[in-house]
Amino acid sequence: MAAMEEELKALLQDIESLKRSQSDAKSLHSVDERIVRIMNVTKFGTSRRSKVKDMSAEVADSNPYSRLMALQRMGIVENYERIQEFSVAIVGIGGVGSVAAEMLTRCGIGRLLLYDYDTVELANMNRLFFRPDQVGMTKTDAAVQTLSDINPDVALESYSLNITTVKGFEIFTESLRAKGSQKSGRSTGIDLVLSCVDNYEARMVVNQACNELGQTWMESGVSEDAVSGHIQLLVPGETACFACAPPLVVASGVDERTLKREGVCAASLPTTMGVVAGLLVQNALKYLLKFGQVSPYLGYNSLKDYFPTMEMRPNPQCSNLACFERQKEYIQTKPARDAAAKAKIEVEISAVREGPLHLDNEWNISVVDNSKMEISNGCSASDDALPEGLIHELPSAGKYPESLVVGEACPVVDDLEDLQRQLDALNAS
Amino acid sequence: MAAMEEELKALLQDIESLKRSQSDAKSLHSVDERIVRIMNVTKFGTSRRSKVKDMSAEVADSNPYSRLMALQRMGIVENYERIQEFSVAIVGIGGVGSVAAEMLTRCGIGRLLLYDYDTVELANMNRLFFRPDQVGMTKTDAAVQTLSDINPDVALESYSLNITTVKGFEIFTESLRAKGSQKSGRSTGIDLVLSCVDNYEARMVVNQACNELGQTWMESGVSEDAVSGHIQLLVPGETACFACAPPLVVASGVDERTLKREGVCAASLPTTMGVVAGLLVQNALKYLLKFGQVSPYLGYNSLKDYFPTMEMRPNPQCSNLACFERQKEYIQTKPARDAAAKAKIEVEISAVREGPLHLDNEWNISVVDNSKMEISNGCSASDDALPEGLIHELPSAGKYPESLVVGEACPVVDDLEDLQRQLDALNAS
Numbered sequence: 001m002a003a004m005e006e007e008l009k010a011l012l013q014d015i016e017s018l019k020r021s022q023s024d025a026k027s028l029h030s031v032d033e034r035i036v037r038i039m040n041v042t043k044f045g046t047s048r049r050s051k052v053k054d055m056s057a058e059v060a061d062s063n064p065y066s067r068l069m070a071l072q073r074m075g076i077v078e079n080y081e082r083i084q085e086f087s088v089a090i091v092g093i094g095g096v097g098s099v100a101a102e103m104l105t106r107c108g109i110g111r112l113l114l115y116d117y118d119t120v121e122l123a124n125m126n127r128l129f130f131r132p133d134q135v136g137m138t139k140t141d142a143a144v145q146t147l148s149d150i151n152p153d154v155a156l157e158s159y160s161l162n163i164t165t166v167k168g169f170e171i172f173t174e175s176l177r178a179k180g181s182q183k184s185g186r187s188t189g190i191d192l193v194l195s196c197v198d199n200y201e202a203r204m205v206v207n208q209a210c211n212e213l214g215q216t217w218m219e220s221g222v223s224e225d226a227v228s229g230h231i232q233l234l235v236p237g238e239t240a241c242f243a244c245a246p247p248l249v250v251a252s253g254v255d256e257r258t259l260k261r262e263g264v265c266a267a268s269l270p271t272t273m274g275v276v277a278g279l280l281v282q283n284a285l286k287y288l289l290k291f292g293q294v295s296p297y298l299g300y301n302s303l304k305d306y307f308p309t310m311e312m313r314p315n316p317q318c319s320n321l322a323c324f325e326r327q328k329e330y331i332q333t334k335p336a337r338d339a340a341a342k343a344k345i346e347v348e349i350s351a352v353r354e355g356p357l358h359l360d361n362e363w364n365i366s367v368v369d370n371s372k373m374e375i376s377n378g379c380s381a382s383d384d385a386l387p388e389g390l391i392h393e394l395p396s397a398g399k400y401p402e403s404l405v406v407g408e409a410c411p412v413v414d415d416l417e418d419l420q421r422q423l424d425a426l427n428a429s
Numbered sequence: 430m431a432a433m434e435e436e437l438k439a440l441l442q443d444i445e446s447l448k449r450s451q452s453d454a455k456s457l458h459s460v461d462e463r464i465v466r467i468m469n470v471t472k473f474g475t476s477r478r479s480k481v482k483d484m485s486a487e488v489a490d491s492n493p494y495s496r497l498m499a500l501q502r503m504g505i506v507e508n509y510e511r512i513q514e515f516s517v518a519i520v521g522i523g524g525v526g527s528v529a530a531e532m533l534t535r536c537g538i539g540r541l542l543l544y545d546y547d548t549v550e551l552a553n554m555n556r557l558f559f560r561p562d563q564v565g566m567t568k569t570d571a572a573v574q575t576l577s578d579i580n581p582d583v584a585l586e587s588y589s590l591n592i593t594t595v596k597g598f599e600i601f602t603e604s605l606r607a608k609g610s611q612k613s614g615r616s617t618g619i620d621l622v623l624s625c626v627d628n629y630e631a632r633m634v635v636n637q638a639c640n641e642l643g644q645t646w647m648e649s650g651v652s653e654d655a656v657s658g659h660i661q662l663l664v665p666g667e668t669a670c671f672a673c674a675p676p677l678v679v680a681s682g683v684d685e686r687t688l689k690r691e692g693v694c695a696a697s698l699p700t701t702m703g704v705v706a707g708l709l710v711q712n713a714l715k716y717l718l719k720f721g722q723v724s725p726y727l728g729y730n731s732l733k734d735y736f737p738t739m740e741m742r743p744n745p746q747c748s749n750l751a752c753f754e755r756q757k758e759y760i761q762t763k764p765a766r767d768a769a770a771k772a773k774i775e776v777e778i779s780a781v782r783e784g785p786l787h788l789d790n791e792w793n794i795s796v797v798d799n800s801k802m803e804i805s806n807g808c809s810a811s812d813d814a815l816p817e818g819l820i821h822e823l824p825s826a827g828k829y830p831e832s833l834v835v836g837e838a839c840p841v842v843d844d845l846e847d848l849q850r851q852l853d854a855l856n857a858s
Binding site: 008011012015018019028031032035038048049059060061062063064065066067068070071073074075076099102103106107108121122123125126127128131132133135149150151224225226227265266267268269270271272274275277278279281282283285286291292293295298302303304305307309 | 478555
């Protein structure tokens with residue numbers, strides 16, 4: 001850039017000398033040459049990598065997908081290239097949403113829809129992604145500018161609008177509904193919505209749209225003291241919706257709509273937001289590419305490095321009518337699935353009954369040795385032959401404790417027939 | 430940039446028309462005007478924010494530190510401004526190190542020292558931070574280019590060298606030793622070293638340097654299948670050093686030096702690396718700014734969203750002589766601290782003895798109810814009065830389970846006098 005400024009100053013001098021001797025063809029030629037040089041400098045500054053049609057697994061410095069395609073060779077993902085078929089919508093391009101967008105872009109996602117109404121400010125510079133030279137641009141435009149440079153293979157759509165307005169909501173739901181050209185078998189044109197907004201009202205709007213469309217989405221949030229956050233998977237009808245049990249409002253204990261008062265601002269850290277964005281997109285990749293376990297809810301308390309998980313079932317008394325409809329559909333259209341699940345559980349139970357630990361164990365009490373995990377990861381003899389003094393970094397897969405169920409939305413209904421009766425009663429009334 | 434290219438093309442046309450009618454003063458004037466516009470575009474593209482001398486808590490869109498200073502108002506950090514006094518060295522500016530550097534830069538760290546010998550390649554584009562237009566630059570130069578634009582308040586030092594060479598190691602340790610001008614009371618010129626390298630050899634070199642200098646450091650790593658990682662705090666003499674129990678080599682089960690063979694490459698994901706960088710810098714901020722609990726070890730298994738923690742004590746038979754020396758010093762210089770800790774434990778033990786759960790409990794067995802946490806975070810009645818149907822997002826601080834100790838370097842020596850005898854015996858031999 002400094003080189004360009006020098007060239008331009010010299011160009012001005014050329015013009016000055018042109019003014020003095022207007023018949024000098026040599027000056028004109030030198031001006032021509034200078035402009036070509038400037039255009040080369042400009043090109044260098046905006047040099048973008050060319051589009052790549054197919055993802056190659058070739059190990060070469062010039063291959064932007066080699067480290068991702070290696071996930072197949074490592075046996076983690078069955079078909080990584082499928083990522084090009086997916087469309088993801090990100091609502092809220094702030095501290096979490098912008099980083100989530102960058103991660104998906106670098107992963108080579110097919111299509112990315114970005115929604116935000118805000119502009120970039122210097123006050124946003126304590127979080128990743130936006131640069132000081134983007135101050136004043138809309139967040140969606142600034143994001144498209146950066147992301148299209150990073151990976152031109154991703155189809156980017158920018159929606160600079162407020163989804164909580166009537167008009168904004170209309171455009172929002174229409175853009176979700178619009179069919180992508182690549183895939184069928186979806187109720188909308190996209191595969192997943194990621195909510196990265198910073199207030200209760202916007203979350204309820206995303207919830208409303210996704211309940212109406214039957215659209216699976218993931219919610220994320222960071223506390224206003226900047227040191228904790230969470231992600232959550234929401235499948236309309238199958239899991240709790242945001243109106244069934246809104247976790248962030250409960251956690252903060254304040255009406256978030258009052259947060260943006262004059263002279264008051266929430267704290268934020270690039271670390272917490274980066275971790276939450278990473279956990280969110282990791283969960284999205286697991287969901288889309290079908291590997292690992294998709295977390296229904298994952299909290300992050302950074303002060304204690306504590307990560308609670310839980311599952312939340314839908315509230316049959318949910319005030320959101322669309323949620324109510326999806327719950328009904330879920331029950332009506334999935335009897336086969338439930339029967340299969342029940343049969344599977346019965347097989348497992350009978351297997352347990354066949355081999356009790358102690359024949360005289362009247363209460364079926366089993367002893368869980370909490371020190372077992374210490375031992376299996378510590379220095380005592382274990383099944384895996386390791387040299388003395390060496391330990392496993394992480395316990396092997398079989399040794400993981402089950403995800404800790406720390407809470408459920410209430411009331412919890414275990415009996416689906418009972419839930420059906422309740423729904424029928426509500427419909428009749 | 431597109432605007433500039435258009436301007437330049439128009440400029441070429443102006444020159445063409447100048448060539449046709451060399452006496453047209455109006456054309457010359459239009460060329461002048463066009464050049465001024467181009468210079469404005471150039472300036473806009475390179476606009477950097479001006480330096481800020483003092484961190485202000487003022488809530489204004491133009492204040493890059495308002496959201497960080499809010500950590501004080503929220504009661505999380507006592508004195509956020511102290512961050513300007515700290516110097517942090519980051520070794521390895523790859524998928525984890527570059528993001529760690531960006532986070533610290535955006536947090537307004539005082540001084541950042543960056544070490545790497547590699548250049549940016551397109552194959553790095555599946556991780557955050559580097560841009561395609563930086564391909565071919567050294568990673569340290571590219572990082573300085575990006576980071577100085579983001580926050581000109583940070584003093585950046587770039588070391589493009591290989592720390593595993595004799596010369597590189599010399600410059601590395603010298604740069605760590607060199608006193609910063611801002612602070613005293615440190616054995617080196619920096620407050621913390623973050624190791625973000627991708628191989629065993631480099632980790633052992635950082636370990637050697639930090640053991641020699643008595644320098645506290647944090648280690649980080651991501652598995653070659655891209656789906657797990659860890660961070661670890663290493664305080665020479667006080668915790669296990671990397672040679673006491675090298676976790677990554679054990680976890681992978683292969684010699685990492687063989688990883689960079691022709692045609693073979695490790696997988697990587699921006700998500701896993703972003704999470705590890707976030708956890709690493711969060712731990713660094715907690716350590717530097719004294720808030721929350723600094724984690725001695727934190728693992729991240731993304732397939733199960735499982736985050737094991739553990740503590741590792743130094744190995745008194747550690748093969749690293751400098752570690753051995755630091756262990757000796759730690760014991761010799763800390764008798765007062767150990768006595769205080771012992772007294773504290775005795776008080777706690779006597780408190781437990783005074784009130785046994787069951788007087789007839791011969792074996793001192795106590796019942797730990799694993800369902801307790803489910804209840805306290807679920808929907809049953811709890812101490813905190815919440816409206817029906819609402820749950821806490823995270824358990825309140827008092828309800829956290831203790832960090833799970835899943836392993837210790839062996840052999841573990843609990844008796845410090847015994848350790849001293851062992852050290853004396855080894856010194857005498």
